[in-house]
Amino acid sequence: MLSPLSRRRFLSRSLQVAGTALAGSAFAQPFASGKESVNQQALAICDPHLHLWDLSKFKLPWLGGEAVQRINRSFVMKDYLEASSGHKLEKAVYMEVNVAPDMQVAEAEYVIDLCQRDDNPMVGAVIGGSPQSVDFKKYAKKFGENEHVKGVRTVLHDADRPTGMCLTPQFVENIQLLGKLGKRFDLCMRPDELLDGARLADKCPKTNFVVDHCGNLSVQNKDAALRAKWEKGIRELAARLNVICKISGIIVTADRESWTPADLAPNMNFCMDAFGEDRVMFAGDWPVCTLTAPFGDWASALKTIVKDRSESFQRKLFSENAVRFYELG
Numbered sequence: 001m002l003s004p005l006s007r008r009r010f011l012s013r014s015l016q017v018a019g020t021a022l023a024g025s026a027f028a029q030p031f032a033s034g035k036e037s038v039n040q041q042a043l044a045i046c047d048p049h050l051h052l053w054d055l056s057k058f059k060l061p062w063l064g065g066e067a068v069q070r071i072n073r074s075f076v077m078k079d080y081l082e083a084s085s086g087h088k089l090e091k092a093v094y095m096e097v098n099v100a101p102d103m104q105v106a107e108a109e110y111v112i113d114l115c116q117r118d119d120n121p122m123v124g125a126v127i128g129g130s131p132q133s134v135d136f137k138k139y140a141k142k143f144g145e146n147e148h149v150k151g152v153r154t155v156l157h158d159a160d161r162p163t164g165m166c167l168t169p170q171f172v173e174n175i176q177l178l179g180k181l182g183k184r185f186d187l188c189m190r191p192d193e194l195l196d197g198a199r200l201a202d203k204c205p206k207t208n209f210v211v212d213h214c215g216n217l218s219v220q221n222k223d224a225a226l227r228a229k230w231e232k233g234i235r236e237l238a239a240r241l242n243v244i245c246k247i248s249g250i251i252v253t254a255d256r257e258s259w260t261p262a263d264l265a266p267n268m269n270f271c272m273d274a275f276g277e278d279r280v281m282f283a284g285d286w287p288v289c290t291l292t293a294p295f296g297d298w299a300s301a302l303k304t305i306v307k308d309r310s311e312s313f314q315r316k317l318f319s320e321n322a323v324r325f326y327e328l329g
Helices: 007-011 066-073 077-083 101-116 136-142 169-178 191-203 212-214 225-240 261-275 297-306 313-323
Strands: 045-050 089-095 124-128 149-153 186-188 210-211 243-247 279-284
Touching: 007 212, 045 136, 045 279, 045 313, 066 279, 089 101, 089 261, 089 313, 101 136, 136 169, 169 186, 169 191, 186 191, 191 210, 191 212, 191 225, 191 243, 210 225, 212 243, 212 261, 225 243, 225 261, 243 261, 243 313, 261 279, 261 297, 279 313
Parallel strands: 045 089, 089 124, 124 149, 149 186, 186 210, 210 243, 243 279
Antiparallel strands: none
């Protein structure tokens, strides 16, 4: 879920989610290069950014409106297993979906139940929350001892989230609490506000942070000043050792009809080089990724982008770093 557009504007890009696309890649390895030094088909995958929403159970206000009707339906575990088939998916972590605020506890309990079952790969969850609220402390402590709850996220680029909100005293205090509870916080921010994320990381040195979606700079961005701010923000975040980066999400900013891995590579390579091989991790962002490409095409595209990097790098990127960071065993 990207920025700086609001969710509704972002999802209104007349992007189609066909049923066949949700079943997985339209072709097995569409972007495979001819000769590869790493057996990429054998790479284990841990997906630390899986969205599910069952509209018979939860209300997602951001899904409203005629322009987003094609994604305004339920996406459940069965659909995800079909979409990710053929990619050696071994573990997954749920990512909150911005349910109506009064449903956050129910959402957390719903995904904890999924994590406790043995019929799916989900072993952890990043739940929704409102660190800007005085009620957050009670909410965080409710789930603080649950081993399946790995962290919290509130999307900072939504229209009702003003610039600098994450640096207000109440917000900072609540993010510091997450660190005390052994939980993480996802930074899903506008690309020109990443320095605020770095400042928050400084104020909360005992809390671990995740930069979502390579900092949310569109791969079609032509604004040099915006890119310069994004690059500076990424470098500053990478300089904080309590921050890691998800290589994910920005595929939805590519041209749906004509994108190639080369379109995604500059932003992703910049982040991978800035953070280094021990602090980057692949993430699916399904089903949001299907607004441009099915899960299989996205995973294959990233494999193409990193095909010349070492086997160690690729193992860490696709699985090992996420397993370690989220303590998935």
